[in-house]
Every structure is written in C-alpha cells, then in structure tokens.
Amino acid sequence: MLRILLLSVLVALALAEPRYLEEAPEERVVGGEVARPNSWPWQISLQYLSGGSYYHTCGGSLIRANWVMTAAHCVDTSRTWRVVLGDHNLNTNEGREQYMSVSAVYIHPNWNSNSVASGYDIALLRLSSSASLNSYVQLASLPPSGQVLPHNNPCYITGWGRTSTGGSLSAQLKQAYLPVVDYSNCSRSDWWGSTVKNTMVCAGGGSDSGCNGDSGGPLNCQVSGQYVVHGVTSFVSSLGCNTAKKPTVFTRVSAYTSWISGIIG
Template sequence: MASVVTMKVLIATLVSLAVAVSGENYVIPRLPLSFMLRRGVSLVPESKIVGGDPVNKGDVPWQVSLQRVGSFGNSHFCGGSILDADTILTAAHCTDGETPSRIVVVAGDHILSTEDGDEQVIEVASINENPDYNSRTFENDVCVLKLSSSINLGGNVQAVNLPAPMSDVDAGVMVSVSGWGTTSSGGSLSDVLRSVDVPVVSDDDCRGAYGANDVTDSMICAGDLDNGGVDSCQGDSGGPLYMGSTVIGIVSLGYGCAFAGYPGVYTQVSYFIDFINSV
C-alpha cells in the first residue's frame, strides 16, 4: 500500500510539471491512473494537433468551445458538439469539479482571438455527467450540458447527428477530429479551429498498446498506430470525432499526443445514446 500511495503522490506532482530534456518539453501522458500505476510514469514529448490543418469557417458547424469565465475574460479549455439548440455533448473529465456558473459555451467560433459577429456565447444551465463516469480509468467519459438559452441554428452553426445505438466503425475507416488544442512544443492552443483525419484502430490493437483492461468496449481508438504524427491533444478534449456529419466519438485520453504506437482513445458515442436522450 505504501508504494502505491508513493506512486500516486509522484504522479500528482508530475502532472503539474514540464521537464526540459535536450531542449524539448516533456509532460505527463494523458492516461488513466491505473495504466500509469501498472506501467510506471514515462514522460513524453509535448509537441502536437498534430498533423492537422485549419478548417474553413463553417466546415465543422457543430463544434463549440467550452470556456471558463474569468475576471479578465473567458478562456477556452475544452471542446464540445451541438446536439440541438439547447444541448451540448462533451467529455465528463472536462466538467468534473466544475459548476454551471463557471462555464459558457461559444458556438459559431472559428478564431478564438477574433470576434467576427457570428459567435454565440451561451450560459450553461446544468452539467449532466454520466453517473458511471470513472475519473480514475476515464470509462464512461461523457457529459451532456443543458443551456440556459437556445443556440440560433443556421448557416455556420448546426447540430451534429448521433450514430445508431451500439453501432461500430470498422478499423481502417478514415474519420476526423477537430479542436483548438495544442499544436506545438510548449503547449500553446491553436487560435484557429483545426481538424485532422485519422484511421480507426481496432479494439484489439488499441488494447495491445494500452492494456486489455484500459480500453473498454465503450471506447473507440483512432490514429496512426505505426508512425504517429496525427492526433488530438490537450485542449481538444470533449470535442468531436466524426464521420461525415455524425459524431462517433468524444476526445477523451491518450499517451501523449500523436505518439507512435499509441492512438487517441475516444468515448464511443453509440454506446451512450440512451443516456444522452435521457437528459
């Protein structure tokens, strides 16, 4: 027990640190605690969306920015998807410990630092995390936000479609992920919305990377398993993994970002349709 406690303290300390090694910043990977306790803590390069490109305004009309309300302005911290005029889909790890009054949803945004008149800033009425969300393993990492007023849908602001319940996507199929997450060494957010295309990775291959017990059936993995170089990253959490206009995943976790051998792990939306519709 003492050694486990010691490891937990070590992890908690490392989470807040970036270590300079040979001119590169190294950080704690985005992983369930169970994985790090079992395999140890390995720092990974913090260089990242990685392999993606800026999107044109309106290309991902369901993408929203979750922003914390602050005395000196609001700041982006996670992504989300519009399900309807009053409902946002995001990750439970984004909202864990938050209160509705501390968060706003910004729809219609494209460049975070620039206001072009299309942004809609909406207050959050309620945070509804999946009751089975496990912050230790990231299992059931899904949350539904209800808004205090409705988004005006139309033009560059549209709802995304939900997949059929319990449906799967075959390995190798190309899907897309978008967000304002970090793009380079040092962890700076992207000012412009970006997306990247990634192949779906089979559950077996993903479990081979992370461990049989760390990737559940209700998760879906995507990324370049052999070479890395394409992935979502910090700041993309909660945002959509999508195929066409259907959201199939929610950015959840990964070993670093775009790290060869470790694809991104996403909450598989099709496993949570009943929960989503019940809120």
Template sequence: MDVLIYMKLVWLTIAHAEDRIIGGAEVVPHSIPYQASLQIRSVHYCSGSLINPSWILSAAHCAKPPYLITVVLGEHSLSKSDGNEQYYKVARLILFPYYRYTTFRHDIMLLKMNKPAKQNAYINPIAIPTSDKTLPANTLCTVSGWGITAIYSYSLSDVLMAVEVPIISRYKCNRPSSYGGRVYPFMICAGYRTGGKDSCQGDSGGPLICDGVIEGIVSWGISCAHYKYPGVYTSVSKYIKWIKNKIKRF
C-alpha cells in the same frame, strides 16, 4: 519507463499558451457548425458538440461548476470576433453516473444551454448515432479542435483545426505494446500506425466525426500522436439511450 496519460484538456493555469490538433490543418471558417468552445473567463479549455438546439455533448473530465462555463458557438478564431459567435450560459450539467476519473470510463457529459441556439449557416447540430455499433477498422474519421500542435507545447491554436484519423480495432489498441487492456468496449481508438496525427491537450470533449455522425468524444491518450498510443475517444453509440433520455427529461 513511466509514461504520462493525458486528459486532452487545457488546464486554466497554462491556457494562455497555445495548443491545437497535431498534424492537421486549419478548417474553412464555420465549416464545422456544431463545434463549441467551452470557456471560462473568455479562455478556451475544452470543446463540445451541438447535438440539439439546446444541448452540448462533451467529455465528463471537462466538467466545471456550470456557472463558470460559457458555451461559444460559431467560433473560429479565439482571439478575433467575426460577428458570427453566439454565447450561452450553462443551465444544467449532467455527468454519466458511472464516470470514473481515474480510468476515463464513461467519459461523457451533457450541457444544457440557458436558451436554444439560433441556427444558421454557421451554427447547426450534428447527428448522433442511431444504433449501437462497432466502427470497422480503417474507417476514416475527422477530429477537430483548438488543441496543441506539438507534444510538450502549451499553446492554443488561435483557429479551429482538424485532422483525419482512421479507426483502430480495440484488439490492436489493447495489445501489450500499446494500451494493454485499458481501452474498454465503450471507447474508440483512432490514429496512424506511424503516429504523427492526433488530438491533444485543448481538444478534450471535441467531436470525432465519421460519415457525418458524431461517433466519438476526445477523451484521453498516452502522449499525443505517438505511434504506439493512438487517441482514445468515448464511443457515443454506447450512450444513445442515456442521451435521448436526458434531453427528453430536461
């Protein structure tokens, strides 16, 4: 039986419909102060994370021409402004040089905003890992976004959602009954054996947070919240040197 591999973004042709985290709940407004909404013509299509006053970390498959992208920080409701939002243009977009669209290898990018964010109680960077490491299986992490709530839905959640998911070993994720070798060492799997909780379309580029550090970036998966196919994330710890080098250089 054929299965559909999802990049967890929202195509702009369907972005007017509603999408969100599956099996999660609305977060306390502004309790995730590093979460960014990437928008085109005021329409959310991907997420990102503020890791430096001037820099957003996201997924490479969320790349669009920089002049089209608006970075919105301090966002909670996509349809209502509460006065805490900040809007920035993208001055520079940097893809990891070996990114492969067909296999999701090295699905990571950096966006430099046109000016530093004004940090406050609602907008603050998240820490990146300090060393390359393998997260122990069953480590509980949190993924957040405005993505879909149900498979085959096309509706963006109006409010920011989050769900906790445990890390799954790459060995288990690569079993023949699961991803069969498609999960590489620079990727992380997270989800439940029974399924039901996951990131999905509209959540692409968003953060997977473990112990207060961004360890993963929402990347891809087969279906969403499927018991055989957990969410797959880019492992941020594999790119520490690249991230620091680009921030320092530009």
C-alpha cells in the same frame, strides 16, 4: 489547469498512462491543418470564467439547439461555464459567434475522475437558451445505438488543442485526419492494452492526434456520405500526444445512446 491522470491499476507492462486532453487556454490539434471556417458547424468552444474573462478549455458538439455533448472530465469541477457556437478564431470576433451560458451540467453517473480508463467520460450541458441554427451553427448527427465503425474508417478530429506536445498555439480551429483503429488492434498489449475498453473508440496512432485543449470535442466520422459524431475526445498517452501505437482515445457515443436520450428526451 494541467491535469495528469496517474492510474494505479495499469498493468505491469508499464503502459503509457492516459492523460486528459484538457489543459490551459488555446491549445491545438497535433498535425492536420486549419479547418475551413465553420466547416464543422456543430463544434463548440467550452469556456470557463476566471478573473472577469472567459478562457477556452475544451471542445464539444451541439446535439440539440439547447444541448451540448462534451467530456465528463472537462466539467467535473464547479465553474461558471459558457459555450461559444459558430466560432473559428478564438481571438477574433467574426460576427458569427453565439454565446450561451450553461444552465445545467449532467455528468454520467458512473464517471470516476480517478479512473479515465473505466470509461463513462461523457457529459451533457443544457444551455440557457436555444441556438439559432444557420450555415455557421448546426446540429451534429449522432450514430445509432451500438454502431461500431470498422478499422480505418475515415474520421477527423477537430479542436483548438495543442499543435504539438508542449508546442505552439494557434487560435484557429484545426482538423486532423484520424482513421479508426478497431478495438482488437487498439487493445493489443503493445498498443493501449486493457486501458482501452469497448465503450471507447481509438483513432489515429501516427503523426496526427488530439492534444491538450481538444478534450470533449468530436470525432467526426464519414458514414454513408455524411459526417457523424462517433466519439468524444477523452485521452492520449502521457508519453506524448502523437506517440506511436497510442492513438487518441474517444468515448464511443453509440455506447451511451440510451443515457443521452434519458437526459435530453
């Protein structure tokens, strides 16, 4: 499942190429710590059917009782998908999980799988039935259209992605503190340069980051005392998940408010 994006349009500065954060089963957030079970109740595990079993490939956020938001690159291959809600340890049935089949996949029409740097890495999944909302499964809050968070705004990435580049695996949901890196900094030539667009959010850039398996999951940002999903995990540097000056890059949810509303009503 390894998918490495080789951009032919990167500037001559030989910037690190973006790499999708979706790879093989059960890979984790770099750094950070194991999350308190069900403390991010909108976090979902997106899984695909292979050989009679389902395998985790990406994260996502429950935004309506029957709608999930994830990354376009997670679902631009035709597969049989399911969404698991209320999960914490992917290897254990804790009795809180809800398993939902996916009845329709809506990928942003401008998404180009050969050019993640163009943006539009967002997709919506319609579930076959509505989730039962409870203390373990809740809806994500989304930002108002156009809202851009300031530099160093506190955020957390959550997911079941790799714990280090090529590193060890853990079945439990992890979280890592990733403050926002504003566009003016993230687009500097010695950072991501022109690869990053203003329809994206950068966060982190230090020892903690997203990694393979985290794609599509939320960037949970503190705004006015609550957590709001401001980003959909999109890509990291091909030089390594937590490369200095190459913060994790997310699709900025507030840039796609009208598209989301047009699909889910």
